[in-house]
Amino acid sequence: MRIMVTGIPSYLMRTVESVSGATVRHRPYFEAVRTKNDLIAQVKKIANTGNYLIGEGAAHSVRGHDVTYVPFWHLANSVNSPETYEKLNQSFDLCLFASANLLRPGYAATTESFVFERLNMPIVVMGIGIQKKENLKDALPEGTRRFLNVLKKKESFFLTRGHFTADFLKAEGMNYVRPTGCPSLYYEPAAMKRSLSHLADPDLADAQKIAFGGYLGSVPDTIVDAHALLRQDSIASYVIQDEITVYNLNILAEETDDAYDQAAGRIVAKTEYKHAEKWQRNCEFRVFFDTHKWRSWVSGQDFCFGRRFHGSIIGMQSGVPALMIAVDDRMREMLDFVGFPYIEASVWNREAKKKAFLQDFLSKIDVPAAIHRYSACEENFNAALKDIGIR
Template identity: 85%
Template sequence: MKHRPYFENIRTKKDVIDQVKRIANTGNYLIGEGAANSVRGHDVTYIPFWHLANSIHSPETYARLNESFDLCLFASANLLRPGYAAATESHVFELLNMPIVVMGIGIQKKENLKAELPEGTQRFLNVLKKKETFFLTRGHFTADFLKAEGMKYVRPTGCPSLYFDPAQMKRSLGRLADPGLADSQKIAFGGYLGSVPDTIVDAHALLHKDSTASYVIQDEVIVYNMNMVGEETTEAYDQAASRITAPTEYKHAEKWQRKRDYLVFFDTHKWRSWVSGQDFCFGRRFHGSIIGMQSGIPALMIAVDDRMREMLDFVGFPHIEASVWNREPQKKAFLQDFLSKIDVPAAIHRYSECEANFNGALKDIGIR
């Protein structure tokens, strides 16, 4: 079957939650889009994973798939983590008789990973170990882990979303060493509202009292208890503006001293269109900043966990450690100083090397 993307009418509280649940985290849109973009020019068919999972007991379906395709490209994200058992994936790939490319695979948390890795995920790795499998990882730690597990072809390449539009990524990096960005009032914020108040503190530090904080929601409404007030059928979303219109409630919301807009995007092109009108992306979400960079907008990330650190360390993007930023009393002055010291040519050179490495891996596999 061929999948044709279309965009549903999203209006109510239930519509928003259902759409977010389908992708779990809007960063996954960028991962899949980057992987698909990397094989443009080939005869590509997108098959939703749920179709493969629902057809496990249909030998005819898998016979057709094995006859029709030369290679399977599986875009992944935080698959290697204690809280997720990839049992379904192991059953699916056991039935596919073709080379497998696992692109973008990463580790969510390094501590005790080997001891806490679920049995289903261990089975997934054992299945792929017996096949012609190519692992393109988000960074070096994941690559080292997979090599230790006996995987044959493992190459750290970074997240595929990094290479969706290299020219715009370099343009973004080229605009980052500007202390004036700390005074921007059109900032795309991203973080974990509903869990911690960090983004509220950031907005207060950077925005004037009469400015509006623009916060892009990813999975907060299903993971971090951000609630849109009202019944399931309550009108909650302005689809044209991609904005939550219902009142919201969540932990620490009372701390706000700025007006704010909550935006949710279910179309990457629309997300890029909106963010291209901002002056700066600043926050604690990797892909919320990457989509700004894909639009040529300067972006600076606060590294909050192992998955961000692995991706940022690999690609060499300037960033600030959360532990440093959170305890800094003069945040705006600190940010101005940090931006003024960024070595733009070095950052662009490092990114160009990563881009060449990614394209070289694809060439090795025979994709490009």
């Protein structure tokens, strides 16, 4: 089967040189990331580096087929080009659209509706989810309603991040809807199970090589987490995903000054952000534009702990035990679906003796049950792909 993968991309979108019709040309190298300008530009291209895992997982799920990644910007820029869409419709048998928080009040999927209106092939929307449950039906933008109406009239398949999104789409009249979880969950299933197998260990609360994730620049929560777990002589390793473009974590350098060490995946320039003065530990900032480099680095950590879903999933893809603090509806939906242990942010934030609480929580995790639930989700995902005809 000839499959066009589009939507949220993997890190390989960084090699796209040009697109014409249905032909995508790639460079045999990545653009260098060295200066402050380079760093910010690369983050802006993907919006959030955690998105790389979504695109990578979606593309990996259809390996074995004739797969071409076509950047969504090309489809959007060509909506008024019948010749381009004629070529696309001739060249592909199915479109796999990697998605994330598409169903939300602040985003209108108008462009997506025009693109899918012009594609004469089955559409698989993979990983679609809801960012916030409250008043979604009433607050859904008109462009997103158009998007849903277009797909309702086509041969379309929705593989959702969880049950709430699936129920919402069924109520909207979508024909094939199946909750499967985020596609990133199934990129390295053996490593994911290995990660889970090591999680019920209270000694992880004493680990000093921890990959932290959160929302620095907005709230000081991760600083509090690091202080609770790390000794004063330890270094807090924090992985940035979108903070430098969304949460005002600023790079203190001139635009063309060196700011990033590509080999280490580390920001080398000084930074400033809200609550930075609260630190009582040395800290380092990592950011990765290649998921293999990210996994390579995180595999050297003992524990992943934090408030970012994909920042923890990539640790699990490397076999490293990971525990998430659920901060919003999207995380809860994904975590509840796959059955991974997690701590509610409201519970963790008010806990005075955080390390003791964490040790107790870890000691009570039912590892066999977690692995069994994950294995069932993996089977469900593969069964959905088989139903659609792409497994």
